[in-house]
Every structure is written in structure tokens, then in C-alpha cells.
Amino acid sequence: MVYPIVMYGDPVLRKKAKDIVKGEMDVKAFAEDMFETMAAAHGIGLAAPQIGKSIRFFVVDGTVLEEKPELKDFRKIFINPIILEETGEEWDFEEGCLSIPNIREDVWRQERIRIRYFDENWVQHEEEFDDMKARIIQHEYDHIEGKLFIDYLTPLKKKILKGKLADISKGDVDTEYRILAPLRK
Ligand code: NI
Numbered sequence: 001m002v003y004p005i006v007m008y009g010d011p012v013l014r015k016k017a018k019d020i021v022k023g024e025m026d027v028k029a030f031a032e033d034m035f036e037t038m039a040a041a042h043g044i045g046l047a048a049p050q051i052g053k054s055i056r057f058f059v060v061d062g063t064v065l066e067e068k069p070e071l072k073d074f075r076k077i078f079i080n081p082i083i084l085e086e087t088g089e090e091w092d093f094e095e096g097c098l099s100i101p102n103i104r105e106d107v108w109r110q111e112r113i114r115i116r117y118f119d120e121n122w123v124q125h126e127e128e129f130d131d132m133k134a135r136i137i138q139h140e141y142d143h144i145e146g147k148l149f150i151d152y153l154t155p156l157k158k159k160i161l162k163g164k165l166a167d168i169s170k171g172d173v174d175t176e177y178r179i180l181a182p183l184r185k
Contacts, residue, residue: 002040004177005051005098007099012053016145016146018054018055020080033051038061047140047144056081057080060075060133061074081116082116083137091109093107100148101175102174103168168181169181171184
């Protein structure tokens, strides 16, 4: 099932999401819906709050980026993840977000992370990721912490974007996917 994507301004994007208790939901079915919704919107990552569910769950799929061969197997599900450590130099990259359409800005993040999470079979993993893989995970992890990439911008940049963000909250934005805008009249 393809869900509409929640737009900037919805309080669910600002909540710290809750851990999932094993058995309380069908995580495999939910992962399928998440992958389907992400693919329909041509995203490379999607966190549960972006479809209105405040739970610690996100999916990533970098396999669609042909220009990034290092991501060719990078299709994963992260349940109840905890970033244990972030290391390395900060580097900048232009990020976007399905909940903030048509805005892209440079964000600085550290290059390497160590993360503990469960997969869809409730097997626990502890792994390291770097470069683009780390960045995609960091961006999605922020979502379940109630954080957005625009939070990293300078006050001036935020001021410049204010009007566009207000339009997004009203649903006054062009997307090729279905959206749910909190202030749509
Ligand atoms: Ni995002």
C-alpha cells in the first residue's frame, strides 16, 4: 500500500518516535508498505513518521542510484535503531527530503557511524557505515528523533526558505507523489 507523505509542519515530524515492541505489529508487511511508498516517490530513504507513524522504523534503498555503484546492495530495514557513535571528518552534501519537496541544501555530517538495530526478523545487528550510506542513515535517523535537515541551516538560510516552507505546509507544492499537508484548506 502506498501512503501519502506527510509534509513539513505536521507535528508528527517533530516527535521523538517510540520503540516498536516485538509482536505488536507486522513489521514485514509494514516494511513492504514503506518500500512501496518510497519507490512511488523516488526516495532513497523513508522514515515511519513521514507516513504519520511515530515509531522507530526506517527503510533505505540506494540501489536506484546508478551513479553510486557503492550503493548497489544498499537496501535495508532499520527497526529500533540506535546510533552508537559518529566519527570522522564532517563533509557536506546537498540533501533533500520527501517531506520538504523541492528544497535542497548543503548539510554537514560526520563521515562514519556505528549503529545497532533489528532487522525484519528481529535479529539484532551492529554495523558500521560510511560516506553516502552513513549520510542516508543519519538523515533517516534524524526523522525518528524529530529532526529535519533544514534544522542544520544557518538562521539566514532558514529565513530565506520561510515562505517556501509555509507553502509546503499548506500543500501548495508540486510533487509527483501523494502528500498530506497539515495546513491544507
Ligand atoms: Ni527526509
